[in-house]
Amino acid sequence: MEKNLVQLNKGEWAIIDSLRGDDLLTLRLKESGFTPGSKITMVRKTPFGDPILYEIRGTQIALRKKEAECITLK
């Protein structure tokens, strides 16, 4: 059973395993530091429930659920 980023609960962290999906989108995510092997923490949801705020590499980045689903976790 593969776990992806959306399944992380508030305050939980995990290690990124891989990026799947649209080529340009995953390249963008990688360039922003979402690389396999890096630690990522779910910070909180935004008021409408989507996007979700994640902490990665010392900063917070909001991602839509759709993008978060592209990121699988170890």
Added chain:
Amino acid sequence: MHYSEVEAKLDKQKELSAIALKNAVASYALVGPPNSGKTTLFNLLTGMQYTTANYPGATVEFCTGPLKGFENVQVIDTPGVGSLLAFSPEEKVTVDCLQQFNPQKVMVVVDANQLSRHLYIAHQLQFMGYDVLLVVTMLDVARKKGKELDLDKLSQFMECDVVGLDPRQKGNRQQVLEKLKQKKEVASIHSKSLEELRQNYTHDSIQKIYEGLDDIEKLVIRKQAEPELGSFVLDNIFLHPIMGIVSFALIMTFIFASIFWFAQPFMDGIDGFFGWAIEASKTVLPSNWFGDFVSDGLIAGVGAVAVFLPQIVILFLFMGILEDSGYLARGAAIIDRPLSKMGLNGKSFVPLLSGYACAIPAMMAARTIRNPLERKLTLLVIPLMSCSARLPVYVLLIGFLMPAGSALMAGAALAALYFGGFLMGAIVSTILSRLVKPDVSSSFMQEIPPIRRPVFKIVAKTTYNRAKEYVKKAGPTILLISALLWVFTHTPAIGFGQSQTSAPKEESSEYVAISQSLAAQIGQWIEPVTKPLGLDWRGGVALMSGFAAREVFVSSMALIYRLDDMEEEEGVNERLIKKMRSITFIGTDEKIFTVSTVLGMILFYMIALQCFPTVAVAKKEFGSKKLAFLQLAVFTGGAYILSIFLVQGLRLMGIA
């Protein structure tokens, strides 16, 4: 103004920068991700002397300023980007700018708290062959988190000069300058093209680069304590499921309502001053046509618009505070979901919001939207956001509808108009997004910077710069149109007075004079067009003058309805509202300005695209002349038809 002239003016800003760079003995570029402190460094180096002012939201165009103390050395500020692969317009601007001006050194601004992410673009620049100087910012914040950076090691590993900025210590500027002076022994070769860059930065290589940068980060940072999860305390409110939405609504309402509330005393002051200036000029100047021209033409015309400057300043000020505090990024993330349902994107938030100041920078700010369709829809609806030029018009017309002294009601009415503009934009883009199929799937990625207390000095200075820019842009047009209108309303048309058979029997001499003027003749040509709106030719001329610049409407009203016979103690705006309440159609007792006609005018101004510089920018940003002209035709035509429906509909319902 000619359309082509406007276009040329837009390029002038770039041209100015290009000339400054050509004449410079040296130029240094600033490159760095958003929120890295790039602007702070630019301000530090140039002493906030912009050659070109930047607008609310994001820097989306490069700008230049002379290095303070070195007139012939230029500093180039580029849009905040985290990569140079140029898949988005603002990345392309940065790459083009570097390739065109070939700076001696590229300062890469990196946040000490997110070293690996920010070193990535430095890696790309080094690959391209630029002489990189790393400027590490926010060392104080890192220290608070228990991180100490070894900058010598960083310099060693990255094989470039490094300088650290610590806002609490002096001599930052000197340190940067000293590093800038040091020349690299080997001349840098910038032979790498964009294609080579893209070929070299693939999925696999980016992974490897980040692994390397991770190692560097580990070696450079001495951790003194385990960092805590950086959830910002205020986000418990700003991003709370309920309080987050409430605070978002409150902040937006507060900004637009305070435009009315806070500005009132200043407006009364300015209004009173111009009222006094008109009277004073009359006593000083000879009482002939020239004195008349200066006091009732120029001073009254300028005064009618100057009165609204406090409101424009307040709007710019609040947007500056939101921008500097880090709330704009949160606003974008909060509103992403609702906007995505309308075919827009969270990234449309900043362009739409700055559209309330001016559509031109707003359209440029839309470059940050990656999805082409969402970008086009945002560009399309931006002119429906009521820009600051419409503020004077709204204030006058709301002032007419409301009893005097009801600032609270007027504030609420204004907020409703502002929201109404957004609502119309939402409807337009929702419908269109259902009709057009997107070719690229939508995405949203937004860095959320820490909430900071806005630095007053910076907010004040940017507000000042933006207000100055506004006055420089609108001022000459207002003066010119005021002068022209005075001439038109005071010059008799040849053979016109005599041929006028239907002249009213018992009208004031004032009316007789104006009814024989050039303006009357022009007005009578366009009367068939303005009649369905419930306006006489004078109102029609005032309405049309809004196509020169929207705020000119107010000064045109003041001129064309002749305020010169009013009591002395009142301000221009007060006089105008009084006059509007009493003016009637010629030879009848029927009032021209009624609830229905004024509401019709408000609706017209809400929708019509009357600003030609906006059309020029739209053409550029759409990348299509056709779309820009379609936008002009649909909005202006739609405004006209809907206003007629409103005026005539209200009349049918018995509302005069």
